[in-house]
Amino acid sequence: MxxxxxxxxxxxxxxxxxxxxxxxxxxxxxxxxxxxxxxxxxxxxxxxxxxxxxxxxxxxxxxxxxxxxxxxxxxxxxxxxxxxxxxxxxxxxxxxxxxxxxxxxxxxxxxxxxxxxxxxxxxxxxxxxxxxxxxxxxxxxxxxxxxxxxxxxxxxxxxxxxxxxxxxxxxxxxxxxxxxxxxxxxxxxxxxxxxxxxxxxxxxxxxxxxxxxxxxxxxxxxxxxxxxxxxxxxxxxxxxxxxxxxxxxxxxxxxxxxxxxxxxxxxxxxxxxxxxxxxxxxxxxxxxxxxxxxxxxxxxxxxxxxxxxxxxxxxxxxxxxxxxxxxxxxxxxxxxxxxxxxxxxxxxxxxxxxxxxxxxxxxxxxxxxxFKRIGKVFGNRISLDDLEHATRATGLGIDIVAAVAGDDKVVLFAEGVPAETCRAASRALSDRLHLHASGFDVRSIDTIPLLASGKIDYQALTDQI
Known part of the structure; x- marks a missing residue:
């Protein structure tokens, strides 16, 4: 062939x-x-x-x-x-x-x-x-x-x-x-x-x-x-x-x-x-x-x-x-x-x-x-992929979001949204998962970094926290 x-x-x-x-x-x-x-x-x-x-x-x-x-x-x-x-x-x-x-x-x-x-x-x-x-x-x-x-x-x-x-x-x-x-x-x-x-x-x-x-x-x-x-x-x-x-x-x-x-x-x-x-x-x-x-x-x-x-x-x-x-x-x-x-x-x-x-x-x-896309919030294991989906489903207008594991919390980078929307997203995730809002650090970012393939560069985001 x-x-x-x-x-x-x-x-x-x-x-x-x-x-x-x-x-x-x-x-x-x-x-x-x-x-x-x-x-x-x-x-x-x-x-x-x-x-x-x-x-x-x-x-x-x-x-x-x-x-x-x-x-x-x-x-x-x-x-x-x-x-x-x-x-x-x-x-x-x-x-x-x-x-x-x-x-x-x-x-x-x-x-x-x-x-x-x-x-x-x-x-x-x-x-x-x-x-x-x-x-x-x-x-x-x-x-x-x-x-x-x-x-x-x-x-x-x-x-x-x-x-x-x-x-x-x-x-x-x-x-x-x-x-x-x-x-x-x-x-x-x-x-x-x-x-x-x-x-x-x-x-x-x-x-x-x-x-x-x-x-x-x-x-x-x-x-x-x-x-x-x-x-x-x-x-x-x-x-x-x-x-x-x-x-x-x-x-x-x-x-x-x-x-x-x-x-x-x-x-x-x-x-x-x-x-x-x-x-x-x-x-x-x-x-x-x-x-x-x-x-x-x-x-x-x-x-x-x-x-x-x-x-x-x-x-x-x-x-x-x-x-x-x-x-x-x-x-x-x-x-x-x-x-x-x-x-x-x-x-x-x-x-x-x-x-x-x-x-x-x-x-x-x-x-x-x-398997490896797992973070911990106050000792609770949470799928980072599911958390991204939950953030998009809040109805707050967050469409492009990337989650990375922090120190007993999850950091979520939301592209092109104001700080108040980020705070509202933290509260929404807290209510949905019954964990304190401080465990969900939602941050605004101008543009989420991408690899040459067009996939999210999670390592570059991890390096920012």
């Missing part, structure tokens, strides 16, 4: 340049030949939202070179720490600063001086970090089989074919953004490489100019589009919206489902993790209103179970516990150093997700939160 089906096209929204057919294949092969001769080791590719980054990724896959897609905004000291741990054969599109010890600069890249390196496992295709631009990430090892089977499964469920045109709306080093690219290219569809993203000034102009048909977003994007009174009729060519990257509040799902159905379109709510290459479930658009809050059944070839506290798995409906996924798209395992990149499959197709949820009678999954 290949990532480039006949008919696949890349369009540069900025220049209008089109690569398709033999021209696209020739360019990928040319770049693949250059990557194939590099020494053993994973390739680090600083991957922006641009055609060059896309071609570099496709070339690495074509050349059977394991490639780690790295955020180009990653701080240089963090990048150098990763280089020391994983000893890549090269850092492609390297920073303009000088290379670290053991590397030389050449044509905009850093090349390892030592010819001897650890050869990654032959099944390993793509390596993605588990965290954003800060911290100490582990790398997720994804096989060629995982990437391709997931791309084809998504294509089948969403009905992607050569008529579809998808703009880039997310970073390509983020699993969801990469998934949109993969699922369209394997279907012979068109990907418009647009640099600004959904909230950029020129994005919707590019959507109209290139006759885009489908747009992908994370919950924050939909929150902002709601505030901007997004009207599908203003973009009649867009018949499909997809959402992943976190749990979206049911009211927002209902709003966009209604808007899209009224305009003759559809909304797909999805569930995934980087460790599953990345998507595991897609909610059928025609049943979204009927099962509001569900992320749907498992993708073809996959299945869900719920792990009880005693460690046994069940598919019995309405039993809550940790969600466990089984499927061919599950990662090979994590890697914390170069040697672990050479390991084979350590997961056997089984992924305990760390998410909490339950299945209904039809096997549709409902995700309710995360």
């Amino acid at each position: 290949t990532l480039l089906a006949p008919g696949a096209r890349l369009v540069d929204a900025e220049t209008g340049t089109v690569l398709d057919g033999s021209a696209l294949i020739t360019e990928v092969e040319r770049r693949a030949d250059r990557l194939a001769v590099l020494p053993d080791g994973v390739l680090f590719a600083r991957t922006g939202v641009d055609v060059t980054s896309v071609l570099r990724y496709l070339a690495a896959v074509h050349a059977f070179r394991a490639v780690a897609l790295i955020d180009p905004g990653l701080d240089v000291p963090v990048l150098e720490m990763l280089i020391e741990r994983y000893r890549p054969a090269a850092v492609l599109d390297a920073p303009v600063t000088g290379p670290p010890a053991g590397y030389r600069a050449e044509d905009g890249h850093w090349l390892r001086l030592d010819e001897d390196g650890i050869r990654p496992h032959p099944d390993l295709a793509v390596v993605l970090p588990t965290s954003g631009s800060t911290g100490n990430p582990k790398l997720v090892r994804l096989s060629r089989k995982a990437i391709l089977t997931n791309a084809h499964a998504i294509s089948d469920v969403l009905g992607i074919d050569e008529r579809e045109v998808a703009p880039t709306t997310l970073p390509l080093h983020y699993a969801y953004g990469l998934s949109v690219l993969n699922s369209h290219l394997v279907s012979g569809a068109t990907v418009v490489v647009e640099r600004e993203g959904i909230l950029g000034r020129g994005f919707w102009d590019a959507v109209a100019a290139h006759e885009c048909t489908t747009v992908a977003g994370v919950p924050y994007h939909y929150e902002m589009l709601s505030k901007l009174d997004f009207d599908p009729s203003a973009n009649p060519g867009v018949h499909t919206l997809t959402q992943a990257g976190g749990r979206m509040r049911p009211e927002l799902i209902a709003e966009f489902d209604t808007k899209m159905r009224t305009a003759g379109g559809r909304l797909f709510v999805m569930y995934g993790q980087t460790e599953a290459a990345p998507r595991m479930a897609v909610m059928p658009a025609e049943r979204l209103a009927e099962k509001l809050g569900s992320v749907g059944p498992a993708l073809p070839g996959g299945r869900f179970a719920v792990r009880r506290p005693d460690g046994t798995d069940t598919t019995h409906p309405k039993i809550s516990g940790e969600i466990v996924y089984r499927g061919p798209n599950v990662m090979m395992g994590y890697a914390e150093n170069a040697a672990q990149l050479a390991l084979g499959d350590e997961c056997g197709g089984v992924l305990p997700t760390g998410d909490l949820g339950y299945l209904d009678e039809e096997g549709f999954l409902f995700v309710t939160g995360r």
Whole structure:
């Protein structure tokens, strides 16, 4: 199987340049030949939202070179720490600063001086970090089989074919953004490489100019589009919206489902993790209103179970516990150093997700939160995800809120609301949970910080308390 089906096209929204057919294949092969001769080791590719980054990724896959897609905004000291741990054969599109010890600069890249390196496992295709631009990430090892089977499964469920045109709306080093690219290219569809993203000034102009048909977003994007009174009729060519990257509040799902159905379109709510290459479930658009809050059944070839506290798995409906996924798209395992990149499959197709949820009678999954998203208020354990939902449900006009654990309290950051509203929210949470209001420190913030993926940067908020 290949990532480039006949008919696949890349369009540069900025220049209008089109690569398709033999021209696209020739360019990928040319770049693949250059990557194939590099020494053993994973390739680090600083991957922006641009055609060059896309071609570099496709070339690495074509050349059977394991490639780690790295955020180009990653701080240089963090990048150098990763280089020391994983000893890549090269850092492609390297920073303009000088290379670290053991590397030389050449044509905009850093090349390892030592010819001897650890050869990654032959099944390993793509390596993605588990965290954003800060911290100490582990790398997720994804096989060629995982990437391709997931791309084809998504294509089948969403009905992607050569008529579809998808703009880039997310970073390509983020699993969801990469998934949109993969699922369209394997279907012979068109990907418009647009640099600004959904909230950029020129994005919707590019959507109209290139006759885009489908747009992908994370919950924050939909929150902002709601505030901007997004009207599908203003973009009649867009018949499909997809959402992943976190749990979206049911009211927002209902709003966009209604808007899209009224305009003759559809909304797909999805569930995934980087460790599953990345998507595991897609909610059928025609049943979204009927099962509001569900992320749907498992993708073809996959299945869900719920792990009880005693460690046994069940598919019995309405039993809550940790969600466990089984499927061919599950990662090979994590890697914390170069040697672990050479390991084979350590997961056997089984992924305990760390998410909490339950299945209904039809096997549709409902995700309710995360194991680790827990705070304590005066010794009482409280789900931070549930607390965010409760804050939005106060009726005080708080739509964008992020909760982090403090010292025997919870700090909630509410975007763009006055101080009096924050005080009222603290009192409302106190009344609802029967705990003193001092345990709920609601603070106004101009803009909640986001990771490059569009997800809330909870670590940056934790650093503020």
